[in-house]
Amino acid sequence: MARPDHKPTAAQRRRVEIAAGGGMSHEGIAQALKIDPKTLRKHYAVELASGANLKRMQVLESLFSQARKGSTSAARAYLAHAPEFEPIAEPAKDEEAKPEPKLGKKEQANRDAVGAEAGTGWDDLLPKGVTPIRKTA
Known part of the structure; x- marks a missing residue:
């Protein structure tokens, strides 16, 4: 049964x-x-x-x-619960397949340097709105 x-x-x-x-x-x-x-x-x-x-x-x-x-x-x-956000709109089809171009070492270092002083105690020493830029030559 x-x-x-x-x-x-x-x-x-x-x-x-x-x-x-x-x-x-x-x-x-x-x-x-x-x-x-x-x-x-x-x-x-x-x-x-x-x-x-x-x-x-x-x-x-x-x-x-x-x-x-x-x-x-x-x-x-x-x-204590960190919010999780999901994108509302999906990217256009022509934008989906475009990977970001690989940056050179100097270009990546320049991008990393922007805002690197935040939260270190040095951020009040630099004028607001000025970003340090290294020469790339």
Whole structure:
């Protein structure tokens, strides 16, 4: 006699989202639910794919709310997450395949020298808007 088909409940779906959001492996989630990893991937594909992002957003929203109420530890935790930005528009097709030309040693050194003083304590010694340029000859 064959096993009955797995029917996920709302509670199981929430548990999978929470586990995925916490970084648990698919094998670990399947073991905790006492199902096969293939069954997990078949019946909980949406929760595995977007559950982590959904739960992380909920945690960030909660941290932000607590930070606004004056919790400094929540503010630190919220600000510890570095933002990730994705480009909004894709580059034009003719711009995609153009690699940047390789610079010579002197040209690269000149580019690297611009703004190199920032954050070193020397940045206030140079006039603003003036960039040091080495001779290339």
